[in-house]
Amino acid sequence: MKLKRIFSILASFVLIALVIWVLIRNKKEINQQAQLSLQENSVIPVNTTQPQLMAINSAIQVTGRIVAENSVVIISKSQGIVLSKHKETGDKVSKGTAIAKVEDHLIRENLRVAESNYIKAKKDVGRYESLQQAGAVTKTELEAMQLTLNNAERAVFDLKDQLQNTTIIASISGVLEKVYFEEGTLLSPGMQVAEIINPEKLKMEVTITEKEIVRLKKGQSVTISTDVFDNKLFNGTVDVIGSQGNDALSYKLEIVLDASTGLKPGMFAVANFKTGESDGQKLVINRQCIVGGLKNPSIYVVKDGKAYSRNIVTGEVVGNQVEVIEGLSEGEIIVLEGQINLADACQVNIINL
Known part of the structure; x- marks a missing residue:
């Protein structure tokens, strides 16, 4: 009886162990299938290309800032408190548009007195001329009265000019980039009031070396690129x-641009000057292969079915061709399309549509 019980217990253990073994084997098979499915789904399709050796025209590449071709800082010519502010930052203005009004009551009162003095001096000169003809006054006395008239006339002219300056106007058409006052601000002559730019006309300011300046000329075409508009090129002209x-x-150089391109004042850009000179064979790639823009360029190199991220050093940029100075060799396979889904060392499937 006791022996039968022992056999029953052993049989139970064997059955339980068998069930556990079957469950473990099934789970392992499921995990293997899931891993295989994950690997199949993580293979990313890409189009690839290879770097090419080719002769390209030597170019000069410099960075610079895009600014408005026309910009003016408006200076106050009057002293007094701002009574009204007609325009705000960002408003469009035309030449002659009133921006603000400064108090003018003292100037108007002084002008009224000056005009009265002018009228009186004019009458006195007429009277002295008649008296001088009759010999009642000397020529010197007449000349003194004429001088008084001239001074009175000048005082009226100056006060009218001061009165006109109490209205602050836009000296060019454009956009109010900055406004340095509010209603109630006390202005004084020489104080900066506002800054106006004309965003319709843009230029790019760059600095070039003495070796580069002798290779450039006014009217020469320039290719402009910026990280703001990646893979898009703009045209300019040396002005x-x-x-x-x-x-x-170093020498300053200005490039005229077309504002209709979408470029804005304040953006940093890269200017490429074609000189027509060839420096022999260079290793170049399509600009589309570059990830991260030209400031921090990198590419994906395909090897053994995987894409590896690699930093490169670039040189000249001519159209869509970018010279690679360091980080890539001839014959290597690089990703042309599909980088957006890639990470370092991920599996890829080359489709090359």
């Missing part, structure tokens, strides 16, 4: 070339 360098032997 001003500095005639005198600074202590660092």
